[in-house]
Amino acid sequence: MGGKRMKAIEVTGVHFTYDDGTEALSGVDFHVSEGEFVAILGSNGSGKTTLIGLLVGLLKAKTGRISIGEREIGNLSAEELYQRVGLVFQNPNDQLFAATVEEDVAFGPRNLNLPEAEVERRVTEALAAVAALPLRCRAIHHLSFGEQKRVSLAGVMAMRPSVLILDEPTAGLDPAGEAQMMQLLKKLNREEGLTVILATHSVDMLPLFANRIYVLDHGRVLQEGPSEEIFCHQEMIVRAKLRLPYVSRLMYEMKRHDGVPIDGLPLTIGEARVQLLELIPKELIIAELEEKKT
Amino acid sequence: MFDLFSDIFTYRDNALTRIDPRAKLLIALAALIAVVTAERIVLPLAVLAFCLGAVAILRIPAKLVACRLAAPLSIVAVLVVIQTFVTGKTPLFAFTFAGWQFTAKAEGLRQGTLLGAHVLGAVSVVFLLSVVTPAHRIFQALRWFRISRNWLEIAILMYRYIFVLMDRVADLAAAQRLRLGYTARGRALRSFTTLAGATIIHSLEQAQRTHDAMRLRGYRGTMPFGPLPPLGRRDRLILVSCLIGIAAAYGLLEWGVSG
Numbered sequence: 001m002g003g004k005r006m007k008a009i010e011v012t013g014v015h016f017t018y019d020d021g022t023e024a025l026s027g028v029d030f031h032v033s034e035g036e037f038v039a040i041l042g043s044n045g046s047g048k049t050t051l052i053g054l055l056v057g058l059l060k061a062k063t064g065r066i067s068i069g070e071r072e073i074g075n076l077s078a079e080e081l082y083q084r085v086g087l088v089f090q091n092p093n094d095q096l097f098a099a100t101v102e103e104d105v106a107f108g109p110r111n112l113n114l115p116e117a118e119v120e121r122r123v124t125e126a127l128a129a130v131a132a133l134p135l136r137c138r139a140i141h142h143l144s145f146g147e148q149k150r151v152s153l154a155g156v157m158a159m160r161p162s163v164l165i166l167d168e169p170t171a172g173l174d175p176a177g178e179a180q181m182m183q184l185l186k187k188l189n190r191e192e193g194l195t196v197i198l199a200t201h202s203v204d205m206l207p208l209f210a211n212r213i214y215v216l217d218h219g220r221v222l223q224e225g226p227s228e229e230i231f232c233h234q235e236m237i238v239r240a241k242l243r244l245p246y247v248s249r250l251m252y253e254m255k256r257h258d259g260v261p262i263d264g265l266p267l268t269i270g271e272a273r274v275q276l277l278e279l280i281p282k283e284l285i286i287a288e289l290e291e292k293k294t
Numbered sequence: 295m296f297d298l299f300s301d302i303f304t305y306r307d308n309a310l311t312r313i314d315p316r317a318k319l320l321i322a323l324a325a326l327i328a329v330v331t332a333e334r335i336v337l338p339l340a341v342l343a344f345c346l347g348a349v350a351i352l353r354i355p356a357k358l359v360a361c362r363l364a365a366p367l368s369i370v371a372v373l374v375v376i377q378t379f380v381t382g383k384t385p386l387f388a389f390t391f392a393g394w395q396f397t398a399k400a401e402g403l404r405q406g407t408l409l410g411a412h413v414l415g416a417v418s419v420v421f422l423l424s425v426v427t428p429a430h431r432i433f434q435a436l437r438w439f440r441i442s443r444n445w446l447e448i449a450i451l452m453y454r455y456i457f458v459l460m461d462r463v464a465d466l467a468a469a470q471r472l473r474l475g476y477t478a479r480g481r482a483l484r485s486f487t488t489l490a491g492a493t494i495i496h497s498l499e500q501a502q503r504t505h506d507a508m509r510l511r512g513y514r515g516t517m518p519f520g521p522l523p524p525l526g527r528r529d530r531l532i533l534v535s536c537l538i539g540i541a542a543a544y545g546l547l548e549w550g551v552s553g
Contacts, residue, residue, distance in 0.1 A: 095504075139305075
């Protein structure tokens with residue numbers, strides 16, 4: 001991880017109430033360092049989308065402070081803000097408004113008044129980054145949902161933001177598409193150094209990808225920390241109307257009801273496999289028996 | 295309804311889809327002017343036959359052709375009937391219906407047929423253009439003709455969201471049908487009005503979300519467009535040849551035959 005990282009986003013004591021009186025956020029503190037992969041976990045109505053709206057300037061906080069990098073959000077021009085923070089919407093149809101993939105991805109760079117050669121370069125790079133180069137000349141309405149999701153990500157990537165925010169990026173995707181999207185985000189985070197913030201209520205993949213998790217409930221941060229710390233608070237998880245990852249739930253039940261001596265709570269299949277292999281007598285493991293025979 | 299808007303044929307590779315959309319647009323415009331200004335029935339019908347022939351060669355399904363021509367054909371039928379019974383002096387035949395006397399007149403029939411031929415010829419030109427050119431390429435071509443950017447922007451957004459809203463309307467209508475929303479006339483009317491209202495609300499919400507997404511990518515009231523390449527030599531040649539062909543056909547069929 002190296003030395004101390006710069007703050008990418010810092011939210012302090014933010015309150016937000018909608019015009020109809022619904023208090024969506026009350027006293028939220030939230031910070032993300034450069035290059036981090038942070039998840040905002042919460043059930044429906046927990047305030048995830050409101051927090052995202054505030055981070056990209058679509059909503060204005062009544063009280064509290066939001067800083068992007070070193071500067072307060074209100075002091076940034078739209079041009080500066082959207083080259084620092086990009087938002088990928090939950091439904092790609094909200095975001096893909098041009099007729100073709102190429103025109104849509106070029107929309108942002110052209111709004112920045114970049115020379116056409118640079119626009120072209122950014123479009124190619126963004127499409128390549130999300131493995132969507134072959135879709136370049138296709139009409140948007142001919143794309144599958146998974147393809148639309150990737151193209152909408154490319155449209156935001158072409159703005160070259162240093163912070164990428166995604167609202168439910170795996171919603172509506174099949175298991176293969178979900179895994180592909182998460183791997184893509186991991187690659188962008190680890191290889192391209194992009195700071196990734198994703199809002200979700202899908203818990204199963206988070207331990208594999210997120211450095212830290214914020215659990216939101218009724219507009220408040222219930223807990224913040226790395227996944228192993230978050231998911232060991234079973235009561236808090238239930239209170240936030242969430243659940244453990246399925247593999248952790250299995251291990252938890254085996255530990256609680258069957259007395260299986262499991263150390264801690266494995267969060268991924270890999271961790272669970274290692275623990276179970278330690279508990280199973282070696283003479284019962286077929287691979288080991290076959291190895292002995294040969 | 296989906297067939298009516300389907301553009302999958304425009305992505306096929308054939309001689310007509312390969313022509314630059316600007317050339318196709320100019321040729322279509324010339325053909326439209328020729329059809330609309332024709333004073334005899336032969337030229338519009340020749341254009342109709344040519345376009346339908348081209349559509350058949352391109353193997354566009356007859357169902358799609360029928361679907362797209364259904365509305366103009368019904369307009370033509372109404373036109374012919376109205377003109378026949380309202381315009382002219384020379385009676386062709388007469389009949390009485392519900393105490394009313396109706397007399398068909400030769401001049402009216404001629405006038406109605408000519409107007410109908412204008413409509414069918416013009417519609418067939420537009421139809422042929424629409425099955426060999428994707429909409430976004432037509433929008434690109436329109437930019438070349440200096441059509442207002444704001445108008446184009448609205449047209450592009452409308453074209454894009456027609457498909458999104460159609461999907462939503464289809465889902466809502468299916469949900470209503472599955473709960474017996476269309477089993478009686480009164481109930482069907484109620485379901486339909488609810489569907490129409492829901493569609494308007496959906497479109498307003500969609501507009502808000504799309505506007506937010508556009509703002510987040512630097513939109514400041516004008517959609518930016520990329521540059522257009524110059525018209526190629528082959529396309530210029532096709533354009534000039536077709537324009538000469540249309541002018542020759544006009545001269546021959548409008549003035550030449552009568553001498």
